[in-house]
Amino acid sequence: MPGIIHVVDDDASFRTATQRLLEAAGYRVITYSSAQQLLDEQPDDKIAGCILLDVQMPGLSGPELQSRLAEMGSTFPVIFLSGHADVSVTVKAIKAGADDFLIKPVTSDQLLSTIEKAIARHRIAQRLAKDIEALRDLLSSLTPRQRQVLDLIVRGKPNKQIAHALGSTERTVKAHRQVIMEKMKAQSLAQLVVIAERLSLLIK
Structure with a gap:
């Protein structure tokens, strides 16, 4: 399975267009109209994937969701998609562990390439986590x-x-x-x- 992409954006037309693009590329896509909706549904990060996250949304913002996910121990790579090039927000997001920060509009090739790299890193992280879990069992x-x-x-x-x-x-x-x-x-x-x-x- 190529992976599951979780698209979090309050713009319905953007969610629809992104979903079509990613599904055409072979990904399974789940969309969320708000950051809170993703938190409420708590997607399983044991399945390889990533989160495409808008920065400015009503209610919980993208960076606030990123922080909440980190507190919960989520291993999902986060790729920010923003309509505004804000250097301070970008730096904070990357320092907080974001995989990438893309400015809309993004080309299909750029988006797909970024997602592919993020999911590859997620798979590596999952394998390492399994290895550590196996070693902890031996230690116990x-x-x-x-x-x-x-x-x-x-x-x-x-x-x-x-x-x-x-x-x-x-x-x-x-x-x-x-x-x-x-x-x-x-x-x-x-x-x-x-x-x-x-x-x-x-x-x-």
Whole structure:
């Protein structure tokens, strides 16, 4: 599936024209006449897609919706479409995580290219999120003692130091280490460190 495009704009003629263009390009399109309507319907961001968002609308504005979505943890890429070139609004939107900021009228090629890139990034983000979720499941299989050993291993502590720190023996630490490698599906210490970094277990 190419992806679902959520078009948020109070201009009915723009929504209709954009929907026709995107559906002709193979996308599924859902339109919203207001930012509040999208919030109320809470589209599923587990399905690859993006949000085409107008800036100035009655009620909740585009940037306000962007902020609300960020607070909710939405991973949808946001592409702003505005009829006005406002540098300060553009900068704020991009700094807040918007994928792009396009000024109307936008050519079909430009819009489709921007959407394609945004959805590609969304798919990558989804895959990374799934990978992290799988790693968290592995991490949760460790006992509290194994977590302590893991934390010291990935900080480069040798078995002797780990044993001393935990009031244990080197032999016991070695046994824990082997089990940890198996449970975390790590083939090497380097791989275990990479896993720890991805799970934000390493404090820089």
